[in-house]
Amino acid sequence: MDKIKIIGGNQLIGKIFISGAKNAALPLICATLLTKEKVSLSNMPILSDITSLNALLDVLGVQIEEKTVSSGKNTSKTYTYQSKNFKNLIAPYDFVRKMRASYYVLGPLLTREGHVELSLPGGCAIGARPMDIHLNSLEQMGAQIEIKNGYVIADAKKGLKGANIIFPKASVGATCNILMAATLAKGTTRIENAAKEPEIGDLIDLLNAMGAHIEGRDTSVLTIEGVSKLKGAEHAVISDRIEAGSYAIAAAITKGKIELLNANPEHLLAPLNILRAMDIKITEKPESIIVDARNADMTGQDIMTDYYPGFPTDLQAQFMALMTVVPGAALVTENIWENRFMHVPELMRMGANINIHGYASAIVRGVKKLSGAPVMATDLRASFALVLAGLAAEGETIVNRVYHLDRGYEKLEEKLKNVGADIERIKEPD
Ligand code: EPZ
Numbered sequence: 001m002d003k004i005k006i007i008g009g010n011q012l013i014g015k016i017f018i019s020g021a022k023n024a025a026l027p028l029i030c031a032t033l034l035t036k037e038k039v040s041l042s043n044m045p046i047l048s049d050i051t052s053l054n055a056l057l058d059v060l061g062v063q064i065e066e067k068t069v070s071s072g073k074n075t076s077k078t079y080t081y082q083s084k085n086f087k088n089l090i091a092p093y094d095f096v097r098k099m100r101a102s103y104y105v106l107g108p109l110l111t112r113e114g115h116v117e118l119s120l121p122g123g124c125a126i127g128a129r130p131m132d133i134h135l136n137s138l139e140q141m142g143a144q145i146e147i148k149n150g151y152v153i154a155d156a157k158k159g160l161k162g163a164n165i166i167f168p169k170a171s172v173g174a175t176c177n178i179l180m181a182a183t184l185a186k187g188t189t190r191i192e193n194a195a196k197e198p199e200i201g202d203l204i205d206l207l208n209a210m211g212a213h214i215e216g217r218d219t220s221v222l223t224i225e226g227v228s229k230l231k232g233a234e235h236a237v238i239s240d241r242i243e244a245g246s247y248a249i250a251a252a253i254t255k256g257k258i259e260l261l262n263a264n265p266e267h268l269l270a271p272l273n274i275l276r277a278m279d280i281k282i283t284e285k286p287e288s289i290i291v292d293a294r295n296a297d298m299t300g301q302d303i304m305t306d307y308y309p310g311f312p313t314d315l316q317a318q319f320m321a322l323m324t325v326v327p328g329a330a331l332v333t334e335n336i337w338e339n340r341f342m343h344v345p346e347l348m349r350m351g352a353n354i355n356i357h358g359y360a361s362a363i364v365r366g367v368k369k370l371s372g373a374p375v376m377a378t379d380l381r382a383s384f385a386l387v388l389a390g391l392a393a394e395g396e397t398i399v400n401r402v403y404h405l406d407r408g409y410e411k412l413e414e415k416l417k418n419v420g421a422d423i424e425r426i427k428e429p430d
Helices: 022-034 048-060 093-098 100-113 132-140 172-183 198-209 241-253 265-277 313-323 344-349 380-392 403-408 412-418
Strands: 003-007 013-017 039-044 063-070 075-082 115-119 144-148 151-155 164-166 188-192 213-215 221-225 233-236 257-261 281-285 288-292 329-333 353-357 361-365 374-376 396-400 422-426
Touching (some): 013 412, 022 198, 022 241, 048 063, 048 093, 048 100, 048 403, 093 100, 093 115, 100 115, 100 132, 100 151, 132 151, 132 172, 172 198, 198 233, 241 257, 241 313, 265 281, 344 353, 344 374, 380 396, 380 403
Parallel strands (some): 013 257, 039 233, 164 188, 374 396
Antiparallel strands (some): 003 396, 063 075, 115 151, 213 221, 257 288, 329 361, 353 361
Protein backbone atom coordinates (compact mmCIF):
# COMPACT_ATOMS: atom_id res chain seq x y z
CA MET A 1 0.00 0.00 0.00
CA ASP A 2 1.34 3.44 -0.92
CA LYS A 3 2.50 5.88 1.75
CA ILE A 4 3.06 9.63 1.80
CA LYS A 5 6.31 11.01 3.14
CA ILE A 6 6.40 14.62 4.32
CA ILE A 7 9.30 16.63 5.70
CA GLY A 8 7.63 19.40 7.68
CA GLY A 9 8.50 23.04 8.18
CA ASN A 10 8.06 24.55 4.70
CA GLN A 11 5.92 27.66 4.34
CA LEU A 12 3.42 27.05 1.52
CA ILE A 13 3.09 29.84 -1.02
CA GLY A 14 1.39 29.75 -4.42
CA LYS A 15 -1.81 28.74 -6.20
CA ILE A 16 -3.86 25.56 -6.01
CA PHE A 17 -6.63 24.70 -8.45
CA ILE A 18 -9.68 23.29 -6.67
CA SER A 19 -11.25 20.28 -8.41
CA GLY A 20 -14.92 19.43 -8.92
CA ALA A 21 -16.72 18.38 -5.74
CA LYS A 22 -16.65 14.63 -5.00
CA ASN A 23 -19.78 14.80 -2.83
CA ALA A 24 -21.69 16.66 -5.56
CA ALA A 25 -20.43 14.38 -8.36
CA LEU A 26 -21.59 11.12 -6.69
CA PRO A 27 -25.36 11.88 -6.58
CA LEU A 28 -25.13 13.58 -10.00
CA ILE A 29 -23.80 10.33 -11.50
CA CYS A 30 -26.78 8.44 -10.08
CA ALA A 31 -29.24 11.09 -11.30
CA THR A 32 -28.26 10.06 -14.86
CA LEU A 33 -30.09 6.75 -14.18
CA LEU A 34 -33.40 8.63 -14.27
CA THR A 35 -33.47 9.01 -18.07
CA LYS A 36 -32.88 6.92 -21.20
CA GLU A 37 -31.18 9.93 -22.79
CA LYS A 38 -27.54 11.00 -22.56
CA VAL A 39 -26.42 13.11 -19.59
CA SER A 40 -22.96 14.73 -19.66
CA LEU A 41 -21.19 15.77 -16.48
CA SER A 42 -18.11 17.99 -16.79
CA ASN A 43 -15.53 19.31 -14.29
CA MET A 44 -15.58 15.85 -12.73
CA PRO A 45 -12.71 15.19 -10.31
CA ILE A 46 -10.24 12.37 -11.02
CA LEU A 47 -10.75 10.25 -7.89
CA SER A 48 -11.10 6.59 -6.98
CA ASP A 49 -14.60 7.18 -5.52
CA ILE A 50 -15.78 8.32 -8.96
CA THR A 51 -14.18 5.32 -10.70
CA SER A 52 -15.79 2.97 -8.16
CA LEU A 53 -19.27 4.39 -8.71
CA ASN A 54 -18.78 4.30 -12.50
CA ALA A 55 -17.87 0.60 -12.15
CA LEU A 56 -21.22 -0.03 -10.41
CA LEU A 57 -23.12 1.81 -13.17
CA ASP A 58 -21.27 -0.32 -15.71
CA VAL A 59 -22.55 -3.46 -13.94
CA LEU A 60 -26.10 -2.05 -14.12
CA GLY A 61 -25.68 -1.73 -17.89
CA VAL A 62 -25.06 2.00 -18.25
CA GLN A 63 -22.96 3.15 -21.22
CA ILE A 64 -20.25 5.54 -20.09
CA GLU A 65 -18.04 7.67 -22.34
CA GLU A 66 -15.03 9.32 -20.78
CA LYS A 67 -13.13 12.38 -21.98
CA THR A 68 -10.13 14.05 -20.34
CA VAL A 69 -10.32 17.82 -20.53
CA SER A 70 -7.20 19.94 -19.98
CA SER A 71 -7.23 23.67 -19.51
CA GLY A 72 -4.01 25.52 -18.74
CA LYS A 73 -4.70 25.29 -14.99
CA ASN A 74 -6.34 21.93 -14.52
CA THR A 75 -7.26 18.54 -15.93
CA SER A 76 -10.72 17.13 -15.30
CA LYS A 77 -13.02 14.50 -16.77
CA THR A 78 -16.25 14.78 -18.67
CA TYR A 79 -18.38 11.65 -18.44
CA THR A 80 -21.42 11.00 -20.61
CA TYR A 81 -23.84 8.44 -19.24
CA GLN A 82 -26.68 6.70 -21.04
CA SER A 83 -28.91 4.11 -19.43
CA LYS A 84 -31.30 3.00 -22.19
CA ASN A 85 -32.03 -0.38 -20.60
CA PHE A 86 -30.64 -1.87 -17.41
CA LYS A 87 -28.87 -5.26 -17.40
CA ASN A 88 -29.79 -5.71 -13.74
CA LEU A 89 -31.14 -3.77 -10.78
CA ILE A 90 -28.80 -5.04 -8.08
CA ALA A 91 -26.09 -3.03 -6.30
CA PRO A 92 -23.91 -5.84 -4.88
CA TYR A 93 -22.10 -5.88 -1.54
CA ASP A 94 -18.62 -5.62 -3.07
CA PHE A 95 -19.46 -2.26 -4.64
CA VAL A 96 -21.44 -0.75 -1.77
CA ARG A 97 -18.85 -1.88 0.80
CA LYS A 98 -16.14 0.01 -1.11
CA MET A 99 -18.25 2.99 -1.99
CA ARG A 100 -21.10 3.89 0.39
CA ALA A 101 -22.49 6.49 -1.99
CA SER A 102 -23.53 3.54 -4.19
CA TYR A 103 -26.75 3.86 -2.17
CA TYR A 104 -27.66 6.80 -4.43
CA VAL A 105 -28.84 4.25 -7.02
CA LEU A 106 -31.75 3.39 -4.72
CA GLY A 107 -34.05 6.36 -5.43
CA PRO A 108 -33.46 6.56 -9.20
CA LEU A 109 -33.78 2.81 -9.96
CA LEU A 110 -36.84 2.37 -7.76
CA THR A 111 -38.72 5.30 -9.26
CA ARG A 112 -37.81 4.45 -12.87
CA GLU A 113 -37.90 0.62 -12.82
CA GLY A 114 -40.11 -0.18 -9.80
CA HIS A 115 -37.53 -2.52 -8.27
CA VAL A 116 -34.04 -2.38 -6.79
CA GLU A 117 -31.82 -4.54 -4.59
CA LEU A 118 -29.14 -2.69 -2.67
CA SER A 119 -26.63 -4.21 -0.28
CA LEU A 120 -26.84 -2.34 3.04
CA PRO A 121 -23.58 -0.42 3.43
CA GLY A 122 -23.18 -0.94 7.21
CA GLY A 123 -21.23 1.36 9.50
CA CYS A 124 -17.82 2.87 8.88
CA ALA A 125 -14.95 4.58 10.68
CA ILE A 126 -16.94 7.73 11.49
CA GLY A 127 -20.25 6.27 12.70
CA ALA A 128 -23.06 3.73 12.38
CA ARG A 129 -24.44 5.48 9.30
CA PRO A 130 -28.01 4.13 9.24
CA MET A 131 -30.34 4.45 6.20
CA ASP A 132 -33.63 4.60 8.09
CA ILE A 133 -34.56 8.07 6.82
CA HIS A 134 -34.08 7.00 3.17
CA LEU A 135 -36.13 3.82 3.65
CA ASN A 136 -38.95 5.29 5.78
CA SER A 137 -39.41 8.09 3.27
CA LEU A 138 -39.61 5.69 0.33
CA GLU A 139 -42.21 3.67 2.26
CA GLN A 140 -44.23 6.86 2.72
CA MET A 141 -44.07 7.18 -1.07
CA GLY A 142 -45.63 3.73 -1.44
CA ALA A 143 -42.55 1.48 -1.72
CA GLN A 144 -42.56 -2.00 -0.21
CA ILE A 145 -39.25 -2.55 1.52
CA GLU A 146 -37.80 -5.71 2.94
CA ILE A 147 -34.33 -6.34 4.44
CA LYS A 148 -33.09 -9.81 3.49
CA ASN A 149 -29.60 -11.31 3.59
CA GLY A 150 -28.02 -7.89 4.12
CA TYR A 151 -29.88 -6.38 1.17
CA VAL A 152 -32.62 -3.75 0.93
CA ILE A 153 -35.17 -5.16 -1.50
CA ALA A 154 -37.47 -2.36 -2.62
CA ASP A 155 -40.52 -2.60 -4.87
CA ALA A 156 -42.89 -0.05 -6.30
CA LYS A 157 -44.55 -1.99 -9.13
CA LYS A 158 -47.11 0.74 -9.84
CA GLY A 159 -44.57 3.53 -9.35
CA LEU A 160 -43.97 5.82 -6.38
CA LYS A 161 -46.46 8.46 -5.32
CA GLY A 162 -45.91 11.92 -3.87
CA ALA A 163 -45.98 12.33 -0.08
CA ASN A 164 -45.45 14.90 2.67
CA ILE A 165 -42.25 13.84 4.38
CA ILE A 166 -40.64 15.33 7.46
CA PHE A 167 -37.03 14.28 7.96
CA PRO A 168 -36.03 13.74 11.62
CA LYS A 169 -32.51 14.92 10.65
CA ALA A 170 -31.38 17.04 7.70
CA SER A 171 -29.59 14.10 6.05
CA VAL A 172 -27.64 14.91 2.88
CA GLY A 173 -27.90 11.37 1.52
CA ALA A 174 -31.64 11.01 2.22
CA THR A 175 -32.36 14.42 0.68
CA CYS A 176 -30.56 13.37 -2.54
CA ASN A 177 -32.21 9.95 -2.70
CA ILE A 178 -35.74 11.23 -2.05
CA LEU A 179 -35.32 14.18 -4.41
CA MET A 180 -34.35 11.79 -7.21
CA ALA A 181 -37.13 9.34 -6.37
CA ALA A 182 -39.74 12.12 -6.28
CA THR A 183 -38.89 13.49 -9.76
CA LEU A 184 -40.71 10.56 -11.43
CA ALA A 185 -43.32 9.91 -8.70
CA LYS A 186 -47.03 10.53 -9.30
CA GLY A 187 -48.10 13.82 -7.71
CA THR A 188 -46.28 16.22 -5.43
CA THR A 189 -43.69 15.40 -2.79
CA ARG A 190 -42.82 17.85 -0.04
CA ILE A 191 -39.68 17.31 2.03
CA GLU A 192 -39.44 19.26 5.29
CA ASN A 193 -36.12 19.60 7.14
CA ALA A 194 -34.23 18.82 3.94
CA ALA A 195 -30.45 19.31 3.83
CA LYS A 196 -29.28 22.61 2.32
CA GLU A 197 -25.67 21.73 1.44
CA PRO A 198 -24.42 23.25 -1.85
CA GLU A 199 -24.14 19.70 -3.25
CA ILE A 200 -27.96 19.43 -2.96
CA GLY A 201 -28.34 22.69 -4.90
CA ASP A 202 -26.09 21.24 -7.60
CA LEU A 203 -28.24 18.09 -7.83
CA ILE A 204 -31.41 20.19 -8.06
CA ASP A 205 -29.87 22.21 -10.92
CA LEU A 206 -29.12 19.03 -12.89
CA LEU A 207 -32.55 17.48 -12.18
CA ASN A 208 -34.36 20.67 -13.23
CA ALA A 209 -32.21 20.81 -16.41
CA MET A 210 -33.39 17.22 -17.08
CA GLY A 211 -37.00 18.41 -16.90
CA ALA A 212 -37.82 17.91 -13.21
CA HIS A 213 -39.99 20.41 -11.31
CA ILE A 214 -38.24 21.15 -8.02
CA GLU A 215 -38.74 24.27 -5.93
CA GLY A 216 -37.09 25.44 -2.72
CA ARG A 217 -33.38 25.19 -3.68
CA ASP A 218 -31.17 26.26 -0.73
CA THR A 219 -34.06 26.07 1.74
CA SER A 220 -35.12 23.31 4.10
CA VAL A 221 -38.48 22.77 2.37
CA LEU A 222 -38.31 21.19 -1.08
CA THR A 223 -41.35 20.67 -3.29
CA ILE A 224 -41.11 18.23 -6.17
CA GLU A 225 -43.90 17.87 -8.69
CA GLY A 226 -43.48 14.49 -10.36
CA VAL A 227 -43.18 14.24 -14.16
CA SER A 228 -43.62 11.17 -16.38
CA LYS A 229 -40.17 11.28 -17.91
CA LEU A 230 -36.85 13.13 -17.74
CA LYS A 231 -34.55 14.05 -20.61
CA GLY A 232 -30.81 14.38 -21.27
CA ALA A 233 -28.76 17.38 -20.12
CA GLU A 234 -25.26 18.79 -19.74
CA HIS A 235 -24.00 19.98 -16.38
CA ALA A 236 -20.73 21.15 -14.81
CA VAL A 237 -20.16 19.99 -11.23
CA ILE A 238 -19.50 22.72 -8.61
CA SER A 239 -16.04 23.12 -7.09
CA ASP A 240 -15.14 21.17 -3.97
CA ARG A 241 -15.67 23.32 -0.86
CA ILE A 242 -14.06 20.72 1.41
CA GLU A 243 -10.93 20.45 -0.74
CA ALA A 244 -10.75 24.28 -0.78
CA GLY A 245 -11.20 24.46 3.01
CA SER A 246 -8.53 21.79 3.51
CA TYR A 247 -5.96 23.77 1.51
CA ALA A 248 -6.99 27.01 3.25
CA ILE A 249 -6.01 25.28 6.50
CA ALA A 250 -2.73 24.16 4.85
CA ALA A 251 -1.93 27.85 4.27
CA ALA A 252 -2.77 28.61 7.91
CA ILE A 253 -0.81 25.77 9.49
CA THR A 254 2.35 26.65 7.50
CA LYS A 255 1.89 30.42 7.98
CA GLY A 256 1.84 30.69 4.21
CA LYS A 257 -0.26 32.23 1.46
CA ILE A 258 -2.32 30.16 -0.98
CA GLU A 259 -4.70 31.32 -3.69
CA LEU A 260 -7.46 28.75 -4.12
CA LEU A 261 -8.40 28.95 -7.79
CA ASN A 262 -11.94 27.94 -8.81
CA ALA A 263 -13.10 28.03 -5.15
CA ASN A 264 -16.46 29.50 -4.17
CA PRO A 265 -16.27 31.58 -0.95
CA GLU A 266 -20.07 31.53 -0.58
CA HIS A 267 -19.88 27.80 0.16
CA LEU A 268 -17.30 28.32 2.90
CA LEU A 269 -18.77 31.12 5.02
CA ALA A 270 -18.37 29.45 8.42
CA PRO A 271 -14.79 28.14 7.96
CA LEU A 272 -13.58 31.42 6.41
CA ASN A 273 -15.10 33.39 9.29
CA ILE A 274 -13.18 31.26 11.79
CA LEU A 275 -9.93 31.80 9.87
CA ARG A 276 -10.63 35.55 9.82
CA ALA A 277 -11.16 35.45 13.59
CA MET A 278 -7.64 33.97 13.78
CA ASP A 279 -6.21 37.11 12.17
CA ILE A 280 -5.73 35.37 8.80
CA LYS A 281 -6.29 37.63 5.81
CA ILE A 282 -8.95 36.27 3.48
CA THR A 283 -9.49 37.96 0.12
CA GLU A 284 -12.51 36.86 -1.89
CA LYS A 285 -12.26 37.24 -5.66
CA PRO A 286 -14.89 36.26 -8.27
CA GLU A 287 -13.22 32.89 -8.96
CA SER A 288 -10.73 32.43 -6.17
CA ILE A 289 -10.00 32.91 -2.48
CA ILE A 290 -6.63 34.12 -1.19
CA VAL A 291 -5.68 32.86 2.27
CA ASP A 292 -2.74 34.79 3.70
CA ALA A 293 -1.49 33.67 7.12
CA ARG A 294 2.06 35.01 6.81
CA ASN A 295 1.67 37.71 9.46
CA ALA A 296 -1.28 36.28 11.37
CA ASP A 297 -1.20 36.37 15.15
CA MET A 298 -3.26 33.18 15.51
CA THR A 299 -5.00 31.99 18.68
CA GLY A 300 -7.17 28.95 19.35
CA GLN A 301 -10.85 29.13 18.31
CA ASP A 302 -13.78 26.95 19.34
CA ILE A 303 -15.77 25.22 16.62
CA MET A 304 -18.93 23.19 16.60
CA THR A 305 -19.82 21.17 13.51
CA ASP A 306 -23.35 21.56 12.20
CA TYR A 307 -25.56 21.09 9.17
CA TYR A 308 -24.86 23.58 6.36
CA PRO A 309 -24.32 26.54 6.59
CA GLY A 310 -22.72 25.62 9.95
CA PHE A 311 -19.09 24.53 10.26
CA PRO A 312 -18.75 21.35 8.12
CA THR A 313 -17.95 18.07 9.84
CA ASP A 314 -15.78 17.25 6.81
CA LEU A 315 -13.34 20.01 7.91
CA GLN A 316 -13.34 19.19 11.64
CA ALA A 317 -10.27 16.93 11.63
CA GLN A 318 -8.26 19.38 9.50
CA PHE A 319 -9.23 22.30 11.76
CA MET A 320 -8.25 20.30 14.82
CA ALA A 321 -4.80 19.67 13.28
CA LEU A 322 -4.40 23.46 12.98
CA MET A 323 -5.46 24.00 16.59
CA THR A 324 -2.71 21.64 17.81
CA VAL A 325 -0.02 24.21 16.91
CA VAL A 326 -1.81 27.51 17.59
CA PRO A 327 -1.33 29.23 20.99
CA GLY A 328 -4.27 28.93 23.40
CA ALA A 329 -7.06 26.40 23.83
CA ALA A 330 -9.82 25.37 21.44
CA LEU A 331 -12.97 23.38 22.10
CA VAL A 332 -13.87 21.21 19.11
CA THR A 333 -17.39 19.74 19.19
CA GLU A 334 -18.56 17.16 16.65
CA ASN A 335 -22.35 17.20 16.28
CA ILE A 336 -22.91 15.20 13.09
CA TRP A 337 -21.02 11.91 13.48
CA GLU A 338 -20.77 9.93 16.71
CA ASN A 339 -17.24 8.63 16.13
CA ARG A 340 -15.22 11.28 14.32
CA PHE A 341 -12.21 11.75 16.61
CA MET A 342 -10.18 8.81 15.31
CA HIS A 343 -7.42 11.24 14.25
CA VAL A 344 -6.89 12.35 17.88
CA PRO A 345 -4.63 9.48 19.04
CA GLU A 346 -2.53 9.85 15.87
CA LEU A 347 -2.14 13.63 16.38
CA MET A 348 -1.15 12.91 19.98
CA ARG A 349 1.57 10.56 18.73
CA MET A 350 3.00 13.63 16.99
CA GLY A 351 3.03 15.56 20.28
CA ALA A 352 -0.41 17.23 20.22
CA ASN A 353 -2.12 18.04 23.53
CA ILE A 354 -5.76 16.94 23.17
CA ASN A 355 -8.29 15.75 25.75
CA ILE A 356 -11.50 14.12 24.56
CA HIS A 357 -14.55 14.80 26.76
CA GLY A 358 -17.48 12.40 26.42
CA TYR A 359 -17.84 11.38 22.78
CA ALA A 360 -18.54 14.73 21.15
CA SER A 361 -16.00 17.25 22.44
CA ALA A 362 -12.24 17.63 22.54
CA ILE A 363 -10.08 20.32 24.10
CA VAL A 364 -6.96 21.10 22.13
CA ARG A 365 -4.17 23.09 23.75
CA GLY A 366 -1.69 24.39 21.21
CA VAL A 367 1.91 23.16 21.53
CA LYS A 368 5.03 24.92 20.20
CA LYS A 369 5.90 22.13 17.74
CA LEU A 370 4.66 18.76 16.57
CA SER A 371 7.25 16.15 15.73
CA GLY A 372 7.06 13.90 12.68
CA ALA A 373 6.04 10.25 13.13
CA PRO A 374 4.59 7.32 11.19
CA VAL A 375 0.79 7.74 11.40
CA MET A 376 -2.32 6.15 9.99
CA ALA A 377 -5.89 7.32 9.62
CA THR A 378 -9.16 5.51 9.25
CA ASP A 379 -10.99 7.92 6.95
CA LEU A 380 -10.48 10.47 4.23
CA ARG A 381 -10.62 13.75 6.19
CA ALA A 382 -8.65 12.37 9.14
CA SER A 383 -5.93 11.36 6.68
CA PHE A 384 -5.74 14.92 5.38
CA ALA A 385 -5.52 16.19 8.96
CA LEU A 386 -2.41 14.03 9.39
CA VAL A 387 -0.92 15.43 6.19
CA LEU A 388 -1.48 18.93 7.64
CA ALA A 389 0.17 17.94 10.92
CA GLY A 390 3.09 16.54 8.92
CA LEU A 391 3.47 19.81 7.00
CA ALA A 392 3.79 21.71 10.30
CA ALA A 393 5.86 19.14 12.21
CA GLU A 394 9.60 18.97 12.72
CA GLY A 395 11.16 16.11 10.75
CA GLU A 396 9.64 13.26 8.79
CA THR A 397 6.03 12.10 8.85
CA ILE A 398 4.86 8.99 7.02
CA VAL A 399 1.11 8.85 6.40
CA ASN A 400 0.02 5.26 5.83
CA ARG A 401 -3.15 4.02 4.06
CA VAL A 402 -3.00 6.58 1.27
CA TYR A 403 -5.98 4.95 -0.46
CA HIS A 404 -8.21 7.04 1.84
CA LEU A 405 -6.71 10.24 0.40
CA ASP A 406 -7.01 8.96 -3.17
CA ARG A 407 -10.77 8.64 -2.64
CA GLY A 408 -11.24 12.37 -2.22
CA TYR A 409 -8.16 14.53 -2.85
CA GLU A 410 -7.15 14.73 -6.49
CA LYS A 411 -3.38 14.95 -7.14
CA LEU A 412 -2.69 15.74 -3.50
CA GLU A 413 1.13 15.49 -3.62
CA GLU A 414 1.34 17.44 -6.88
CA LYS A 415 -0.86 20.26 -5.59
CA LEU A 416 1.08 20.56 -2.32
CA LYS A 417 4.50 20.22 -3.99
CA ASN A 418 3.60 23.09 -6.37
CA VAL A 419 3.17 25.42 -3.39
CA GLY A 420 6.44 24.38 -1.76
CA ALA A 421 5.74 21.29 0.36
CA ASP A 422 8.38 18.59 0.73
CA ILE A 423 6.07 15.67 0.02
CA GLU A 424 6.32 12.46 -1.96
CA ARG A 425 4.43 9.23 -2.49
CA ILE A 426 6.27 6.05 -1.68
CA LYS A 427 4.91 3.32 -3.94
CA GLU A 428 4.62 -0.07 -2.30
CA PRO A 429 3.05 -3.27 -3.59
CA ASP A 430 -0.34 -4.08 -1.95
C1 EPZ B 1 -22.63 13.13 3.47
O1 EPZ B 1 -22.78 11.85 4.07
C2 EPZ B 1 -21.19 13.21 3.02
N1 EPZ B 1 -20.93 12.13 2.07
C3 EPZ B 1 -20.25 13.12 4.21
O2 EPZ B 1 -18.92 13.32 3.76
C4 EPZ B 1 -20.61 14.23 5.22
O3 EPZ B 1 -19.83 14.07 6.38
C5 EPZ B 1 -22.10 14.17 5.57
O4 EPZ B 1 -22.90 14.20 4.38
C6 EPZ B 1 -22.54 15.32 6.46
O5 EPZ B 1 -22.27 16.55 5.84
C7 EPZ B 1 -21.27 12.25 0.81
O6 EPZ B 1 -21.82 13.26 0.38
C8 EPZ B 1 -20.95 11.12 -0.11
P1 EPZ B 1 -26.00 12.40 6.32
P2 EPZ B 1 -24.23 11.27 4.37
O7 EPZ B 1 -27.01 11.44 5.78
O8 EPZ B 1 -25.15 11.72 3.33
C9 EPZ B 1 -27.70 10.52 10.38
C10 EPZ B 1 -16.67 12.80 3.38
O9 EPZ B 1 -15.68 12.83 4.16
N2 EPZ B 1 -28.58 9.70 9.51
O10 EPZ B 1 -26.19 13.85 6.12
O11 EPZ B 1 -24.06 9.81 4.60
C11 EPZ B 1 -26.25 10.08 10.24
O12 EPZ B 1 -25.98 8.96 11.06
C12 EPZ B 1 -17.99 12.23 3.83
O13 EPZ B 1 -16.60 13.22 2.21
C13 EPZ B 1 -29.54 8.91 10.11
O14 EPZ B 1 -29.66 8.86 11.35
O15 EPZ B 1 -24.54 11.98 5.74
C14 EPZ B 1 -25.52 11.35 10.66
O16 EPZ B 1 -25.44 11.39 12.04
C15 EPZ B 1 -17.91 11.54 5.15
N3 EPZ B 1 -30.35 8.16 9.31
C16 EPZ B 1 -26.43 12.49 10.16
O17 EPZ B 1 -27.71 11.87 9.94
C17 EPZ B 1 -30.26 8.18 7.94
O18 EPZ B 1 -31.05 7.50 7.26
C18 EPZ B 1 -25.99 13.13 8.84
O19 EPZ B 1 -25.80 12.11 7.86
C19 EPZ B 1 -29.28 9.01 7.35
C20 EPZ B 1 -28.46 9.77 8.16
